[in-house]
Amino acid sequence: MPAPVYPTILTKANWDANKGTMGKAPNELGIGPAVNAAWSAWTQVDWSALNDCNPRNLAQLPHPVANHLVIRIQQAIPRISAVCDALLKLANTIADVLSRYGRAVTFPKPTLEHIAKMQQTATDFRATLLENNLQRELVLARKARGYALIRPMTFEQLLADPRMAALFLPVTQRGFCDVPFEFLLDTLCTLNGQLPPFYEVEDMYVKYIKDNDANVAAPIQEKLKNFYDKKELANPPAELRDQVRGAWESAHKESKKMFPQRFGNWKSDLEQFKANDNTLLAPFLQV
Numbered sequence: 001m002p003a004p005v006y007p008t009i010l011t012k013a014n015w016d017a018n019k020g021t022m023g024k025a026p027n028e029l030g031i032g033p034a035v036n037a038a039w040s041a042w043t044q045v046d047w048s049a050l051n052d053c054n055p056r057n058l059a060q061l062p063h064p065v066a067n068h069l070v071i072r073i074q075q076a077i078p079r080i081s082a083v084c085d086a087l088l089k090l091a092n093t094i095a096d097v098l099s100r101y102g103r104a105v106t107f108p109k110p111t112l113e114h115i116a117k118m119q120q121t122a123t124d125f126r127a128t129l130l131e132n133n134l135q136r137e138l139v140l141a142r143k144a145r146g147y148a149l150i151r152p153m154t155f156e157q158l159l160a161d162p163r164m165a166a167l168f169l170p171v172t173q174r175g176f177c178d179v180p181f182e183f184l185l186d187t188l189c190t191l192n193g194q195l196p197p198f199y200e201v202e203d204m205y206v207k208y209i210k211d212n213d214a215n216v217a218a219p220i221q222e223k224l225k226n227f228y229d230k231k232e233l234a235n236p237p238a239e240l241r242d243q244v245r246g247a248w249e250s251a252h253k254e255s256k257k258m259f260p261q262r263f264g265n266w267k268s269d270l271e272q273f274k275a276n277d278n279t280l281l282a283p284f285l286q287v
Contacts, residue, residue: 003047004128007121010090012036015118020111022097030093031115038086038122045079046072053137058144059151059271066145073138080133087126094119139281143273146280149287150270155256155263159188163284171266172259179207180255183214190249195241201234209251215258216251223247 008014015035022029049072061069094115101107150164158164165185172181186204189196196204208214209224216224224247227233227240236244270280 003050004125004132006039006042007125009114009118009121010035010038010087010125012039018111018114020108022107022111022115029097031090031097031118034086034090034093038083038090041079041083041086045083046076049073049076049141050134050137053140055140055273058140058273059147061144061148063145063148066141066148069141070138070145073134073141077134077138080129084126084129087122087129091119091122091126094122140273142286143280146282146285147270147273149285150267150280153267155260158263159184163282167279167282168263168266171262175262177215177258177262179213180215180258183208183255184252184259187248187252190245190252193245195236195245196248198234205233214251214255217254220247220250220254224251 012032012035015032016023019028019032022031027033049069052069053073058066098112098116098119102112153164158168165181169178169181172178183204186200186208187196205224205228209216209221209228212218212221224233227236227244227247232240233244270277273280
């Protein structure tokens with residue numbers, strides 16, 4: 001959306017050209033100062049922030065730039081409110097003048113008609129600003145700030161971050177692959193040379209391996225089954241620890257094959273900044 005254009009009829013130059021004998025009245029009946037106040041408030045708004053909120057550009061913003069854009073918009077929003085207040089005061093000032101002089105012959109009819117147009121324009125432009133007050137752009141910029149943290153992230157980094165994993169879990173649930181994803185989380189420790197906690201192994205085997213819900217290849221599944229049947233899976237003897245851990249690690253890597261494309265599709269979907277998706281507004285992404 002392009003930045004709004006301040007109405008010419010509300011500028012000081014236009015008022016000076018059309019105020020006629022009202023300009024000789026004390027304080028220009030309050031209209032002149034109200035015109036100046038509205039224009040002054042308008043010049044305080046950084047409308048360039050609006051032009052920077054093109055979704056195609058937002059998706060590529062580095063995090064510091066996206067964060068600065070959010071700050072600029074947050075600073076502009078209350079200044080838009082100040083413009084709206086000044087426009088309301090201008091419209092009310094003119095309404096008061098019209099109520100006092102609209103039926104009199106104190107001022108020429110063309111002048112009265114002109115300020116009536118000013119009143120209507122101020123009222124209409126205020127309504128436009130109230131509707132287009134950068135709130136939509138603020139949400140877009142905040143989403144861009146969140147996406148700037150996700151865009152360079154690998155799937156392995158997502159797995160290692162519980163907060164990110166929680167964001168991705170609904171995607172796996174919709175794709176009916178949440179069990180394999182949970183398996184990846186529960187066996188992530190094997191990539192660091194560790195075994196799964198012995199008190200969790202029984203449940204893990206039943207949940208992920210026994211019925212092959214984790215999408216593990218048959219040879220790896222069979223290897224884990226053999227350790228399980230021999231009571232060596234949960235707490236293997238020292239000489240078998242590396243083998244057991246290796247079996248879990250192989251199962252982890254096998255199950256992981258089904259996710260990189262889903263992860264890429266998820267990031268591409270987030271890049272659209274859809275209005276009904278607040279994933280990117282997660283508090284931990286808004287830093």
